[in-house]
Amino acid sequence: MTQSSSVGIVTPQRARFDAPLKLRSGGVLPGFELVYETYGTLNAARSNAVLVCHALSGSHHVAGVYADQPGNVGWWDNLIGPGRPLDTDKFFVIGVNNLGGCYGSTGPASINPATGKPWGADFPFVTVEDWVDTQALLADMLGIERFAAVVGGSLGGMQALSWALQYPGRIGHALVIAAAPKLTAQNIAFNEVARQAILKDPQFHGGNYYEHGVVPTRGLALARMVGHITYLSDDAMAEKFGRQLRHGKPVYSYDVEFEIESYLRYQGDKFAGFFDANTYLLTTKTLDYFDPAFAHGGDLTRTLSSASAEFLVVSFTTDWRFTPQRSKEIVNALLHSDKRVSYAEIDSVAGHDAFLLDEPLYHGVLSAYLANVQV
């Protein structure tokens, strides 16, 4: 067995695109920037590049640490590095902060050149398809004609799926993890609660809170609390927190009594301290809109018939945000359109969050699959 390690110290880079970008929402950006990171080395044939797409709150910082922030570990660091499933001795891995994000790529907090003020509420809606287009522009800039693989979990998996549909000639493998071909009404409902929490926060100021020097932290914290409930399984919450009382008995107060309350408040407040509320709003809409089969009368099989990538689809047994059934919709549609697809349903107690964790069976599946990806 190979010894595995982290990629170590990494440095974000910045790409500038000066041509106007027309978005599917009808909005136009006069130009934009993307921040990204790379791990490993692009080979001479430029055939070993892998794009990692992030989910709702993720970023371009997928692996490694920063020299001046040794505690700031990439969100999928356990997956990427020499000897790890996404082996940087073999692959050249790219992480990119999506358009509309709040980690350095052009987003609602960026300056709108037309006004000299932050875009705020005027930042246009962006779709998964728009993101994929901008990722393709970044690939062009880096001289990458074709990705060996595009990989993502949750909303990231939707991007991998969309890559296979939008640029079938530019992607060898799509790894679609803990995702779904579109949101259910219940998924949209949770997003809508999150949005209303932010939109109704008096500090939101119609999206232009930057100018007021405030942040809608209350709404954003609530949104994140709701999100966290859907990321964890009922069983995982029972295991981690159960009905543990902070004081051993009820004290009859609205302060923390049960440990689960403390966890949620902490996660909510922490998130509200660094994430941009407009990016959160935009991204929940990006999720809601994703529905590649919509243009094909809802026929996912017909939709996927244009793909030429090979697929690995992975789901987790206790994921109730995107259940294994949702992954099977993708798998079945791929099979019905005669595509090559592998499917793994991983037994895990961790719920949706499992895609971020280092579960041996899960990482074993990814390692085995990626070992067979030709570069």
Add this chain to the structure above:
Amino acid sequence: MTQSSSVGIVTPQRARFDAPLKLRSGGVLPGFELVYETYGTLNAARSNAVLVCHALSGSHHVAGVYADQPGNVGWWDNLIGPGRPLDTDKFFVIGVNNLGGCYGSTGPASINPATGKPWGADFPFVTVEDWVDTQALLADMLGIERFAAVVGGSLGGMQALSWALQYPGRIGHALVIAAAPKLTAQNIAFNEVARQAILKDPQFHGGNYYEHGVVPTRGLALARMVGHITYLSDDAMAEKFGRQLRHGKPVYSYDVEFEIESYLRYQGDKFAGFFDANTYLLTTKTLDYFDPAFAHGGDLTRTLSSASAEFLVVSFTTDWRFTPQRSKEIVNALLHSDKRVSYAEIDSVAGHDAFLLDEPLYHGVLSAYLANVQV
């Protein structure tokens, strides 16, 4: 088959209790009032009374309509009336608004005699056990020594269960529907989101919003939206709303796009227009605290050994708030302590809300069970 009908026009009544009431939270009320309704006729032996307990947002108005409000139908009207499962030709049925409520019983919006102002944040926490005590005081006042049955769904089912434990000699049958022996961490988590939405609403004013002439409607609406998601099954939402777009296509706006958004906003706003935020807060805590086995080291079998009622436990297949598994915990503990218990798991797409609906199989089970209850 008997023709069934509603109980028709009903009139709420009011009972006043002047003795101080000590609550389990340590709080004391100098006296209190309960509003209640009755349907059918108490027999000469006073042996045919059935108490119906309400859930989070329910009230004493369980059946029938008011003379001046013919559209205001009781929340369990489909269950109660001549020829209905809770047959008022046989039973004398009582509905009561619980202490701390906002439908007329003493609650946070009532005047605190010590200050001459609404109780607001000073209203003491109340537990299921406190509610059962006050319901027993009401029974005393009405000359009812023993209930033929106590019936409830959700939090109402918890009251029925608690009746069997607190007053084993005063209850013949406990009908525990869509309930659980205690909340899970996930259940508490959803309650906590609802509470934080209210507590952080700037119009909450620490619970004393009455004096400010405002209502924390934003927080209360959010709380109700979260609640509604947990009352409906994923499948029911898919059936009712799916991904139906109001305008047939995405319009890229934070206004209503998907019909599920419209439904949630409507339900939230409607609720915030009439329900009291402090009552909502209190009642979520009442739910969190309910855990009769806590005093017995978590041993539900030992806890239930003191009951002498016969039980009917009912669950619904798609209820993910209180799954069938939670009902089976009660059933198994009853079986292990040699109690008489019937159990029905009803196939339904409606989720937790199913307990309020007129599903033939469900009402058939209740009819059959209640027909065999001796009065």
